[in-house]
Amino acid sequence: MAAGYRGRPERMTPVSTPSVPQHCPSPRELDDLELLASGALAPTTAFDEPGSPVTLTLPDAVAEAAASAGAVELVDPEGLPLARVTVPGGHVEPLTHAQYGPFRRLYLTPTQVREQYAGRTFVPVADAVTAPQLESLAAAGPLALLALVGHGTPTLSPVALIRATLAAASHLPDAVVVAVPLASHDDADADHALGVQVVATYAGPDPVLALTSPSVVEEVAQQPSRNHYRSDIQAIVDADQPAPSDQGLVLFFTGLSGSGKSTLARALMDKLLEQGGRSVTSLDGDVVRRNLSAGLTFSKEDRETNIRRIGWVAAEISRHGGVAVVSPIAPFDETRQQVRAMVDEAGGAFFLVHVATPLEECERRDRKGLYAKARRGEIPEFTGISSPYEEPEDADVRVDTTGRTIEDALDDVLEALRDEGYLDLTSSTPVVEEGALAPVSKPPVDAHSVVEEGALAPVSKPPVDDEPLNVLFVCTANICRSPFMQLVATQMAGPDSNVAFSSAGTHGFRAHAMDATVAGTLPTYDVADASDFLSRPLTAEMVARADVVLTAEASHRTFILDDHPGDFRKVFTLGQFAEAVSAADDGLSGRALLDAVAQRRGSGDPSLDVPDPYRQGTGVAEQVASHIASLLRVVVPALTGSRKIAS
Ligand SMILES: Nc1ncnc2c1ncn2[C@@H]1O[C@H](COP(=O)(O)OS(=O)(=O)O)[C@@H](OP(=O)(O)O)[C@H]1O
Numbered sequence: 001m002a003a004g005y006r007g008r009p010e011r012m013t014p015v016s017t018p019s020v021p022q023h024c025p026s027p028r029e030l031d032d033l034e035l036l037a038s039g040a041l042a043p044t045t046a047f048d049e050p051g052s053p054v055t056l057t058l059p060d061a062v063a064e065a066a067a068s069a070g071a072v073e074l075v076d077p078e079g080l081p082l083a084r085v086t087v088p089g090g091h092v093e094p095l096t097h098a099q100y101g102p103f104r105r106l107y108l109t110p111t112q113v114r115e116q117y118a119g120r121t122f123v124p125v126a127d128a129v130t131a132p133q134l135e136s137l138a139a140a141g142p143l144a145l146l147a148l149v150g151h152g153t154p155t156l157s158p159v160a161l162i163r164a165t166l167a168a169a170s171h172l173p174d175a176v177v178v179a180v181p182l183a184s185h186d187d188a189d190a191d192h193a194l195g196v197q198v199v200a201t202y203a204g205p206d207p208v209l210a211l212t213s214p215s216v217v218e219e220v221a222q223q224p225s226r227n228h229y230r231s232d233i234q235a236i237v238d239a240d241q242p243a244p245s246d247q248g249l250v251l252f253f254t255g256l257s258g259s260g261k262s263t264l265a266r267a268l269m270d271k272l273l274e275q276g277g278r279s280v281t282s283l284d285g286d287v288v289r290r291n292l293s294a295g296l297t298f299s300k301e302d303r304e305t306n307i308r309r310i311g312w313v314a315a316e317i318s319r320h321g322g323v324a325v326v327s328p329i330a331p332f333d334e335t336r337q338q339v340r341a342m343v344d345e346a347g348g349a350f351f352l353v354h355v356a357t358p359l360e361e362c363e364r365r366d367r368k369g370l371y372a373k374a375r376r377g378e379i380p381e382f383t384g385i386s387s388p389y390e391e392p393e394d395a396d397v398r399v400d401t402t403g404r405t406i407e408d409a410l411d412d413v414l415e416a417l418r419d420e421g422y423l424d425l426t427s428s429t430p431v432v433e434e435g436a437l438a439p440v441s442k443p444p445v446d447a448h449s450v451v452e453e454g455a456l457a458p459v460s461k462p463p464v465d466d467e468p469l470n471v472l473f474v475c476t477a478n479i480c481r482s483p484f485m486q487l488v489a490t491q492m493a494g495p496d497s498n499v500a501f502s503s504a505g506t507h508g509f510r511a512h513a514m515d516a517t518v519a520g521t522l523p524t525y526d527v528a529d530a531s532d533f534l535s536r537p538l539t540a541e542m543v544a545r546a547d548v549v550l551t552a553e554a555s556h557r558t559f560i561l562d563d564h565p566g567d568f569r570k571v572f573t574l575g576q577f578a579e580a581v582s583a584a585d586d587g588l589s590g591r592a593l594l595d596a597v598a599q600r601r602g603s604g605d606p607s608l609d610v611p612d613p614y615r616q617g618t619g620v621a622e623q624v625a626s627h628i629a630s631l632l633r634v635v636v637p638a639l640t641g642s643r644k645i646a647s
């Protein structure tokens, strides 16, 4: 039921019986429902049991109707009734089973699994299985791989995780795959407990084998590279996690009427069309209101409906790799966030442009004479005059067009798009070959041959000693290891150091908070919290700006060098860099130290990796935090010059 569906309808669906209301739950709730109905969450048998993360939230109107009817009927996004749930009580009476959706045949109940697969060893799989893990499984006898594919699967989409798990099974002597829609509830500890419970229910009396080894130290020793995959699995992972330049994209312009949204959006569309290579759809505010949203007013409710419609269409466009350029006023933050979430769900990137031309300038322009009418009271609820505009705090770029040419204002947008790695429209060269634009240009050279021959310029920036030293930490998603490195290194360096620490992720989402479990270890290292931290995807610009890039794993280093082979002298794993720093002359610091370390040109030995603590519980988070801190205690004083004053 859950695997194929993303997004939720904007209103409660029509009531089919006079008394019991219908409601389409969120994707997370749909997953929970499926597990509750199949008995997989036993002993949890109902929504909203005390202390359980398995909850059901009903919109006010539905909750009221359900309370008087004593139940609510939960339907799937297409309106198929799935279950009746008592209100209050949360008890689930299944009505129908979903019969379609990719790999539906693999979604077995615990009873079916006990009938078909008793006697196997059960292995929970939450991510693509690595080559070393496959090796360790090969000798483990007949296996049942439980692909945990619920909403919020950490790295891979549900369908890709099943594909990757089937590929893993094909490399094993005797393994079957079962899909389990175990959703994430954004509470690592509760989710871990729930996962243990669900896996135990599927396994019954049979053994359960965890893929992660118990200690970080052993993990490092036994799994030289946790992210090293067999080639078929790697291909599935790569296809599921396109680079920002290959991702579907929603370019969302928001701002007051007359601020310049349509003008800038149109100019950007023209650039995109001139360059070619992408399919582009425009959803302009005025145009949408004449078509998709014809008949809607400018009340708060209708504006929200309008924006959600635009968001839904734009998200679908991004799902298929297209670019949607949308330019409504979209005055409410909550609705913009809903659109962001829809696009995120669809696997697209959401890029918010705040056209921040002030009201006075918009009113001075008054291109359509609407402000004058609004001032005279002839147009009610006019944005900026008699209806609010909530300024975005999460814009990727903010452009005030006052006193600027259109080209000049557009440049701000184009530069931000390029810097975040989505599109490079700053050069006017059209794309000749078919395919997506490639903002992070990949020279057709083999990284190793460049390293050997030293053919490309060693560092992209001439060293200037009084400029702050830019240190960029990199991991995968920029929510666990690299933010920890950034925050703890900044704390260790102190406020007066001439070193700036930042971080990014090779597959990082934009603007996600730090993982709560890892953030929980920060106070031990004198960092109060991570509330100001937001994740960022790594861009070519960030690598170019950095004096040194320190990665968690060798695989991150390889990832960067694939795109920037010429930067091999400034990209190291943190472990490798700490080792090199220890060996370097104590008197060296800052750029002199970097120059000395660059001469060593290490290979990025994976045994020095900092492993990924994501979703592995508090114990692993603490071990990884302590591991990183011990490396930073070597690296930070050396960079800042506090272990010995440099020349
Ligand atoms: N009451 C009121 N408030 C704001 N705007 C009004 C109103 N009535 C009509 N218009 C015209 O409608 C355009 C805005 O429509 P949007 O769909 O972008 O608005 S919203 O996002 O749903 O708030 C807006 O176009 P733009 O100038 O392109 O923004 C106006 O021309």
Ligand SMILES: Nc1ncnc2c1ncn2[C@@H]1O[C@H](COP(=O)(O)OP(=O)(O)O)[C@@H](O)[C@H]1O
Pocket: 255, 256, 257, 258, 259, 260, 261, 262, 263, 264, 327, 355, 365, 367, 401, 402, 403, 404, 405, 406, 407, 409
């Ligand atoms: N730098 C600029 N960028 C965009 N528009 C500008 C700029 N300078 C002046 N303008 C003018 O401001 C008006 C903006 O109108 P429009 O693009 O329709 O705004 P919106 O879609 O936000 O209502 C146009 O007449 C445009 O020519």
